Amino acid sequence: MNKFSDLPIKLASSVRSLRDFLDLLESHDQCITWPDPIMPEPDIREICVASGQDVPGAPAILFDKIRGYPDKRLVTGVHGSWANLAILLGHPKNTTIKAMFYDIISRWGSDKAQLPRVKPDQAPVHEVRIERDINLYDILPLYRINDFDGGYYIGKANVVSRDPLDPDNFGKQNVGIYRIQPHGPDEFTLMSVPIHDMGRHMQAAEETGKPLRIAVMLGNHPAMAMFAATPIGYDESEYAYASAMMGSPIELTESGNGLDIQAHAEIVIEAEYIHGRREFEGPFGEFPGSYSGVRRAPMFKVTAVSHRKNPIFENIYIGRGWTEHDTLIGLNTSAPIYAVLKKEFPEVVAVNALYQHGLTGIISVKNRFAGFAKSIALRALSTPHGLMYLKNLIMVDADVDPFDLNQVMWALSVRTRASDIMVLNDMAMIMIDPAAVNPGKGHHLIIDATTHMPPDPIGGDVEIVSPPSGPAIDALAARIRALQGGN
């Protein structure tokens, strides 16, 4: 049983790969194969957008009849619904977001990583090896994700790089998700910025003149796709986190250019950083729901490609929300903010940073004295993620479920005074906020929707209704869902 919830942990421990997970999803009616022939554009994005309208229950969709790509397979929406995430965590697919949040934070910080090694010549990812005449447009069924994207983006790759100044340090080896725009058959730009771990690697390589070799993994273990996007410490391993959090092994092998890669990845593109070269990149329809503009970005040269037989190219639809981006990383964005706050303030009950990577966040807290929640909010803004992303922050009491927007709106309606709003001017902000006046800098908003306490004056004669709550009510709710046919 979990520490914080009464959910049984039935981990999908048999899942070793994307293929295994697709089987598991299919057994729960959460993976479908698109039956009709389709054109790369506009059909793929239209189907993805339509599927994304069902955030609670959308299935993964496998495409194997893409016109002009007769032997290629593409899957989207693997993490595109709460149902699919629940199955990955080993829970019924109608599990609440709140229950999944408490499940994830109960596993956070586990030190039980299992990372067994597979010899490269026995690793499925190396079944097919291409070292000459590489053409990414031939190997992958590439397509335009949004109407005005500058190219055919790879949006869900796990990119591995080592710190050029400490190449043998496993913890400093980074696995991250960065958007990739192919430029020709064997080159691509990769969008990272200096604050990213990989951005640090790129800057260090260029400063010292050292080579930077990377491995771009496509079609990954479903836990890796989640944790490659999670803001963890620079010297912490995403592989270790993913394995420990799932309670199951992630098998590693070595790429042809010396990086640790998933033995069961579908495709791995090996590449080398081209020092000093920048090319036009973008626009790309990004997670705030806006195009990011054209900039000049670093270029990489592909040196080899390994892939499984009949590989599956896994990609993502991202654009105006909600999209798979939000379900993929929402809970993993909330958990580390919670973990940081909880160390110093045990009064923090839950953190909901699901909305567009935390551009809006809601934190529930056991209010100790007047103004307390505002101080918690300020601390949240100095967490590694909050620093750049928590633009609008709503503070609510412990009796409000921050994942239930009806309850949050109730708190805003009955507990907020106009004087409870704080605007912090000219602070750090992500570059791609479409509301930005100066991209990279902006205002943060805190709305304190917690109850007023002395010495604040409280007028009138008000008592709040307390409906029955707790595990017994939660169990009744679960029973009602089960009686409806959920399992």
Add this chain to the structure above:
Amino acid sequence: MALNCPRCGGDQNRVEHQGKENGTVIWTVHYCTACCFTWRDTEPALSIDPAKRRKVFQIDPSHPERFGVVIPVVPR
């Protein structure tokens, strides 16, 4: 016939790949070496017809210094 890039209007393009069915080409992917735009000749006009594309998405690549650099090059 030289193709012009739907985004910058230039003619510095190359063919990246062709999709075939039963030996017949059904689409061709092009790449503009001037502005780095990629397109398939079967895409909706909204994306690849210069007359129908929104002007805000057209670019002039002749002055690259006007575009920001994501990770500045380290002076050597």
